[in-house]
Amino acid sequence: MLIESGSPVAADTRIGISLTINGEARQLQVAPWTTLLDLLREELDLTGSKKGCDHGQCGACTVLVDGVRINSCLALAVMKDGAAITTVEGLAGLANRGAGSDGLHPIQEAFIEHDAFQCGYCTPGQLCSSIGMMNEGHAHTRDEIREAMSGNICRCGAYTNIVDAIEDVMQGEAAR
Structure with missing residues (x-):
């Protein structure tokens, strides 16, 4: 359903979209103003991604598209029609379908090993962001990792442990 620009939109208007979420193809009907975060949390019960600032400043809502x-929190769900979305709940599926010792993604294992979380609120966003950062391939040093992860705030101050965990995974990937 295409909505013409400038046309009023009825409160009950829904638009059909297709998303692959954590490896599962989904056909969904969403209001045009629904954010991807709200779709994931409120309609699909994928509550790992957190609603922190709702302004794109804290990174608690980070997912992979x-x-x-x-x-x-800044992306409208309708703008991601046809995309593959990975939330923290789907990270193990990215790593050779559970190749980790507990079926976890290596970054999840590294976060546990390095105690890279305290309260855990930011952890889902930190995990997704770190995988996205590694996919980008631009960060190679501790300073570059810190800079590339600066959009993800940890109120507890576990930054050193987060960087340690990311470095371990990056070194493990480089060794392969």
Whole structure:
């Protein structure tokens, strides 16, 4: 359903979209103003991604869209029609379908090993963002990792441990 620009939109208007979410193809009907974050949390019960600032400043809502990290609070769901979305709930599926010791993605295992979380609120966004950052391939040093992850705020201050975890995974990938 195409809505003409400038036309009023009825409150009950729904638009059909197709998304692949954590490997599962989904056909959904969404209001045009529904953010990807609200779709994931409120309609699909994927509550790992957090609603922090709702302004794209904290990174708690970070998910991967076609392997690229985005702030899902700033993206309208209808704009992602046809995309592959990975939330924290689907990260294990990215890693050779559970190749980790506990079926976890290597970054999840590294976060546990390095105690890279305290309260855990930012952790889903940090995990997704770190995978997106590694996919980008621009960060190679601790300073570059810190800069590339600067859009994800940790109120507890676990930054050193987060960088340690990311470095371990990056070194493991480089060794392969």
